[in-house]
Amino acid sequence: MIKRFQDAMHLMRRSDPxxxxxxxxxxxxxxxxxxxxxxxxxxxxxxDRGLRCWLLELIAEARSPEALPLLTEVAQSEDEPLRDCALRALTLLGTKEARQVLWRERANRPMR
Structure with missing residues (x-):
């Protein structure tokens, strides 16, 4: 299982899209x-911001409460693409705690 992960990460870091x-x-x-x-x-x-966004997307796919601290931290970031990925991940997580973070972040950041 670890080899599969390492092989995938190796590919994700290649220069070939x-x-x-x-x-x-x-x-x-x-x-x-x-x-x-x-x-x-x-x-x-x-x-590599693109790789970081992909990692957040994979973390979102996992829908694991274990990711809540990281997603909360990134949701408060000033890096808009990463923040948006974290907010989508929190939405997918769907726990009460994730919804609280989403509510707080939406209240703190006016809609554009």
Whole structure:
């Protein structure tokens, strides 16, 4: 299982866009099995915003309450693309705590 995750992450870091897509889509059905690893990868990645958004999308697919602290943190970010990914992930999570974070963030950020 770890090899599958490592292989997918290797592909997602390639310069070839098709290989990146292949890595993302190969990991998508197994995201729930790798929430902790996805969170670790997100926290370790500081340069590639696209990869960070994909990692948040995979974390969202997992729908794991384990991701709530990270999603809450990113939802408060000034980085709009990442914040939007985190807000979508919180919506998918659908827990009471996630809804509270969404409500707070929407109250703090006026609609555009």
């Amino acid at each position: 098709q290989k990146q897509e292949d890595g993302f889509h190969s990991l998508r059905p197994y995201a729930a099995d790798h929430v902790a690893e996805l969170i670790d990868e997100f926290r370790a990645e500081h340069e």
